Amino acid sequence: MSKRRTIPILLILCINTILMPVYGHTTIGRLNGYTPFYRSNDHELNPTNSFGTAHVPGPLGHVWPGSGYQSPFQNFQEPLQVAGNSYSPVGAILTSTPRQDNVGDLIFAINFSQPRAYITSDNPEPTFKYNNITLYIPAPIVDKHGRLSQDGFEPAGGINWAGGDTSNIITTLTADYGKIFVGRADMNDPFAPGWWVIRIIPSGNGIVFTPERNWGEWYYIRVNQLRAPDIAGRYMFKIFLGDSYPVKGQGPPLIWSAMPVENWPVLLVKGEVDPAIIYGTVKYGEGAGLDLYGKPVKLPGRVRAVGVACDPLTGRPTGRAVEARGYFNASAEGHYEVEGVAPGIYDIYASAAGLPERKVAENIQVRRGQSLNLDIQLEPGPQVRGEVHSKSCWGPIPWRGELPITIVIYDSDNYVEENVVCQSPINLTHAPYISYVSGNTVFGPAGLAAPNTPKIVAFPWEGPVSYYSYTNLPPFNDPFEVYNGVGPAQVWWVNPTSSLDPITGLGSDSSTFRFQFGAQRYYGAPKHFSGMIPQVFGTWIDGLQPGTYFVRAYVNGYVQTDISGSRFKDYYFTVEPHTLNVEFFIDLYSSGTLNLTVHFHDGPAGMHTKPVGGPDPGRFLIVEALDHRGSLAAFNFTYVTAQSTSAFITLNGLGMAGVIPPPDPRSGIKYSLYRYRGLRDYGIPPGTYLVHIYMRGYIQASAPEFSLSALDQPIATSISNCETSLLSTHMVRGGGINVTVYSVDWQDPSTQLHWRWKNTPAYILAYDMATRTFVDVIYFWTPAGGWSIPKVDSDYSTLPHHDWRIKYGSKASMLVTNGSTVLERLGPDLPNIPSTYPMQAMVSTVFMQSSMHIGFLYSSLSYRSLNYKSSVAIYPGQYAVTCWTYGYVQEGVVRLGDLGRCGVAVGLGMIADSPIKLINGVEFNISVIFRSEGLPMSLPSNMSMRIRVYDERDLLVAAASTSIDIGMVDESSSFGFFADDKKIFDAGCTRSPIPAGTLKVEYKGLAGLFGYVDPIAGTEAVRRMTLFSADSGVWGGSVNRISGAYNGGWQVIVEMVPWYNQDSFYPPPPGLLQGEVHQTRFKPILPYNHLGPFELMEVVRLPNVKLAGRISATVTLDMRGLITGRIFFHNMLGDQRSLSWATLTFEGPTRQVAYSLDGFYEAYLHQGAYKVTVSEPGMKTQNQSITIPDGGVTRVNIYLKPSGLPIPEYQDAKTLLALTSAILTIELLLYNRKRPKRIRMDGMIESAGS
Known part of the structure; x- marks a missing residue:
């Protein structure tokens, strides 16, 4: 290998485009078991593609790094990197180790493949539009034993995704962080249980692909500072557009309403510089x-290589524990690939759905670049059969109705979710998340309302033979298969009028339910539900190991006890090493029922009931029964109309809660609490219970006095098995607050002025003064619009104004609250959304609800506090009201939570009036100009802009971004962003932010916060979406003594982030999505987001002005210098490869860190001399000295030599820690979250849960 020298080339002129690496693009494609490639539709040049030399038609996903990765069996693109030749994958990153984090950035991109395939005579120029995107990223999952049941990526450096921190996510879809959400999917997510979920609602015109641009749009999402998995293998990223998931592979008819699964991006994580493949x-x-022996399995599964790494050169063990995994779906027909395997000595474990994991090989040594072919045999696990009998205290009885039933297998008699091994199938994609039905889960008086019927579902069997008459024709697929099915076809409902399935003998008859997990000698009861299988849905990947298992049957209104009902009864079975079949019986006993009547009263004077009243048609009534431990034992809700003086509701346990009357789209649906709170359908065990009741505007009370001491007194009742109890209780109307908001000047006495702004929301908040707790945000009701936030009108000076009911209708309410409207506004859950093209894709609210949790079923805290006090009623007491609206301030109110000086006393059944006076605050007019080397310049690319104004307390008082600002309220107004006098607003996707070529940007009328969520406060996005936005004005000075008046100055911060080049969406511009670093006087920058192209060379400080005053400022942004280039290394055969996630540390006037993506790197830096350190495990660290010119570009290509040393597990982490320690202050470090202990598996896997 010849020695190579790198020569830095200094360029004075800026370049317009930094080209991303040009490689073939590999996605997951369609896996199969056929040579030579084992997949199709994964690469543009794959000769087995269904649609020629391109990916399948439809939206197409990319991830960088990852460019250049190929199937290990392809032979159609250089450089060859194939198994059996010279396995050396391109576009891979190294694993982390328990003591050494490998950290870098990921960039996701979306474009459209083969749009012309959709052209028809009826639609010669199709347009494709999507209003949101959901991105699933694999996450590590630690099971109850502390072992990694699944690995994935984690945000590093104190970024708390579990808490909703979105600060390291930047996108061209929007610069509004109120539209970016992140969190972790729960373990019942149907697509990717336990994965990270990023959801983005685009600004502008949405994600569109248009014929006017030749369908050439690209969209980018940058996710910074992620820690690589510890476990090597190929990782995929699931992308869903428009809340839709495909229900078939791409083919006639074509899919366009969702991203085809074949087009999901993949990234290889390798355990050594030169890995191997098994x-x-x-x-x-x-x-x-006998009909299956020796045939490839057509089931999903996993292969694990667990061992100790060896020195790549000498082959000697190093002691570093290593693991690699490969997952396969049913269409792969048993073909598996465990890629990125570090040279080492391994034990091999394998499993498939219903085929338990076992060690299939041991002490297998693989060397670098080696391709090891290992065929594996697995045995089916045990079949599990059972019968559930409906009984009363006097013997067998017919089932109490048509009800869903769930059978759950646990590995312990501690019946908690983490001990679940397997459970019968429920519909996890659509509310109410109970047993499958054909149609919808709409109930009538006698059960499911016609034409809705229980749906037959089965294990996802795809052959290779028929094992019962439902699968008697090739290709032997079960016609009733679902991704979470567990056995032969059956319904999972009990029904007193049903009969058993004539083919399988399974299902319900009048008093018995028969079920089966597995099919003897074909597949056993499945285990371990995982989203790692390359397909839309998660599915099973394992089977039952020898051991003792416990079983519970869950049906609403039934308990699993002895005949007395006082003692819970365990049912269990034991699996021996050669057990083929297990059978048992379960008795369920009908539990007690409570029929409750609730009477409504207007006040403490007497027993007379009164109608609930409006202004809306009705309210939700929620009832909870708590046992002696305070645990929820029964739950139900109903809808009470405005004309009602009382309500009747039944409690018989958990599940089957509801219903809602027409015309609500959720009418007739009954809900289980399992998907929402982890509470399975069940009956009420015998005992004494406290019953709590909640409804907007009313408080539970004891009759007849309704004294203050009698409020919130739950009623006690005893319940016995098989009996019905009657109970009556009361609710008294609470207090109310009627608010009028005035726009006034700052003088004393004040004078009313017309509102300065038009159609801006006014968020009126009520607080309990005694506890300083938030009570409500006031909405108003209109028959046409439902519950709405009021908006100010610049033609008036009050809210509501004298023409209120002329504008909104005679039945519109004023600004009155008698308790939070959250129950009525949101309901139990979002209604299901019908799919426009159900044969190609289905729409699900799961994507939105993974981060939003909209609806009162998700948490009791939506209607009560932890001490069971209602949060939807106003109790007698003292209350404060505040109003938050753009451009205005309120005396005594500076920060959210301040109570101000508008107090009001409220009594039972009384409406108290409270005026609020708002004062016009300070306005800023900001001009921004651009310079390079001290000379004026125009923007080199389209960029978003974020303007922030901080006071001397480092309090953010005003802000706007090109995606969210006051200018979007009225497109014709003179307020907002102006780029060379052209108004810019609602920028996102194809709606340009500040365009390339702009010389000057002006912001006119920056008077506070309007719908603004800061990147470091992304957790506020859910509050803005579901409750309110803390819109506000800017406090200034005052000649009068006004509480809250501010006499200090302000500091202006402007940041710009490159989105696109001037005339094209691809390739991306230099510094793509870099620059959201949030630098203020007191808070640290966010180093993981990297410096952008412009910097503030001088601090911009503004002097104080009085309230209603205006002040102007000019901000000059200077172009930073850019360093860019490529990083290469040579593999074991001397072939050149690009290097991803190499770390570049720049030490000079500032200290910055960058990471390479597919060999490409770039960093914006302040001018000056720098020492550059380039490091990568397994490579020799290289140091260079460079000089960054003011506004210029420096190109440096770097070649790293292999160190010749194996990657150690306990490498000195000094270099890695230095990436952030010199920059992050103690304040930021306080947010650091310790990762859970990660223990590498060295044997059989225990399931992390269903």
Whole structure:
């Protein structure tokens, strides 16, 4: 290998475009078991593609790094990197180790493949539009034993995704962080249980692909500072557009309403610089039926290589524990690939759905670049059969109605979710998340309302043979299969009028329910529900190991006890090493029922009931029964109309809660609490219970006095099995607050002025003064619009104004609250959204609800506090009201939570009036100009802009971004962003932010916060979406003594982030999505977001002005210098490869860190001399000295030599820690969250849960 020298080339002129690496693009494609490639539609040049030399038609996902990765069996693109030749994958990153984090950035991109395939005579110029995107990123999952049941990526450096921190997510879809959400999917997510979920609602015109641009739009999402997984393998990223998931592979008819699964991006994570691959076929062993023995499995599964790394050069063990995994779906027909394997000595474990994991090979040594072919045999696990009997205290009885039933298998008699091994299938994609139905789960008086019927579902069997008459024709797929099915076809409902399935003998008859997990000698009861399988849905990847298992049957209104009902009864079975079949019986006893009547009263004077009243048609009534431990034992809700003086509701346990009357789209649906709170359908065990009741505007009370001491007194009742109890209780109307908001000047006495702004929301908040707790945000009701936030009108000076009911209708309410309207506004859950093209894709609210949790079923805290006090009623007491609206301030109110000076006393059944006076605050007019080397310049690319104004307390008092600002309220107004006099607003996607070529940007009328969520406060996005936005004005000085008046100055911060080049969406511009670093006087920058192209060379400080005053400022942004280039290394065969996630540390006037993506790197830096350190595990660290010119570009290509040393597990982490320690202050470090202990698996896996 010849020695190579790198020569830095200094360029004075800026370049317009930094080209991303040009490689073939590999996605997951369609996996199969056929040579030579084992997949199709994964790469543009794959000759087995269904649609020629391109990916399948439809939206197409990319991830960088990852460019250049190829299937290990392709032979159609250089550089060859194939198994059996010179396995050396391109576009891969190294794993982390328990003591050494490998950190870098990911950039996701979306474009459209083969749009012309959709052209028809009826639609010659199709346009494709999507109003949101959901991105699933694999996350590590630690099971109850502290072991990694699944690995994935984690945000590093104190970024708390679990808490909703979105600060490291930047996108061209929007610069409004109120539209970016992140969190972790729960373990019942149907697509990717336990994964990270990023959801973005685009600004502008949405994600569109248009014929006017030749369908050439690209959209980018940058996710900074992620920690690589510890476990090597190929990781995919699931992308869903428009809340839709595909229900079939891409083919006639074509899919366009969702991203085809074949087009999801993949990234290889490798355990060494020169890794190996283990591949082969998983087949049925001798324990399978004679018709299956030796055939490839057509089931999803996983292969694990667990061992100790070896020195790549000497082959000697190093002691570093290593693991690699490969997942395969049913269409792969048993073909598996465990990629990125570090040279080492391994034990091999394998499993498939219903085929338990076992060690299939041990002490296998693989060397660098080696391709090891290993075929595997697995045995089916045990079949589990059972019968559930409906009984009363006097013997067998018919089922109490048509009800869903769930059978759950646990590995312990501690019946908690983490001990769940397997459960019967429920519909996880659509509310109410209970057993499958054909149609919808709409109930009538006698059960499911016609034409809705229980749906037959089965294990996802795809052959290779028929094992019962439902699968008697090739290709032997079960016609009733679902991704979470567990056995032969059956319904999972009980029904007193049903009969058993004539083919399988399973399902319900009048008093018995028969079920089956697995099919003997074909597949056993499945285990371990995982989203890692390359397909839309998660599915099973394992089977039952020898051991003792416990079973519970869950049906609303039934308890699993002895005949007395006082003692819970365990049912269990034991699996021995060669057990083929298990059978048992379960008795369920009908529990007690409570029929409750609730009477409504207007006040403490007497027993007379009164109608609930409006202004809306009705309210939700929620009832909870708590046992002696305070645990929820029964739950139900109903809808009470405005004309009602009383309400009747039944409690018989958990599940089957509701219903809502027409015309609500959720009418007739009954809900289970399992998907929302983890509470499965069940009955009420015998005992004494406290019953709590909640409804807007009313407080539970004891009759007849309704004294203050009698409020919030739950009623006690005793419940016995098989009996019905009657109970009556009361609710008294609470207090109310009627608010009028005035726009006034700052003088004393004040004078009313017309509102300065038009159609801006006014968020009126009520607080309990005694506890300083938030009570409500006031909405008003109109028959046409429902519950709405009021908006100020610049033609008036009050809110509401004298023409209120002329504008909104005679039945519109004023600004009155008698308790939070959250129950009525949001309901129990979002209604299901019908799919426009159900044959190609289905729409689900799961994507939105993974981060939003909209609806009162998700948490009791939506209607009560932890001490069971109602949060939807106003109790007698003292209350404060505040109003938050753009451009205005309120005396005594500076920060959210301040109570101000508008107090009001409220009594039972009384409406108290409270005026609020708002004062016009300070306005800023900001001009921004651009310079390079001290000379004026125009913007080199389209960029978003964020303007922030801080006071001397480092309090953000005014802000706007090109995606959210006051200018978007009225497009024709003279307020907002102006780029060379052209108004810019609602920028996102194809709606340009500040365009390339702009010389000057002006912001006119920056008077506070309007719908603004800061990047470091992304957790506020959910509050803005579901409750209110803390819109506000800017406090200034005052000649009068006004509480809240501010006499200090302000500091202006402007940041710009490159989105696109001037005339094209691809390739991306230099510094793509870099620059959201949030630098203020007191808070640290966010180093992981990297410096952008412009910097504030001088601090911009503004002097104080009085309230209603205006002040102007000019901000000059200077172009930073850019360093860019490529990083290469040579693999074991001397072939050149690009290097991803190499760390570049720049030490000079500032200290910055960058990471390479597919060999490409770039960093914006302040001018000056720098020492550059380039490091990567397994490579020799290289140091260079460079000089960054003012506004210029420096190109440096870097070649790293292999160190010749294996990657150690306990490498000195000094270099890695230095990436942030010199920059992050103690304040930021306080947010650091310790990762859970990660223990590498060295044997059989225990499930992390269903």
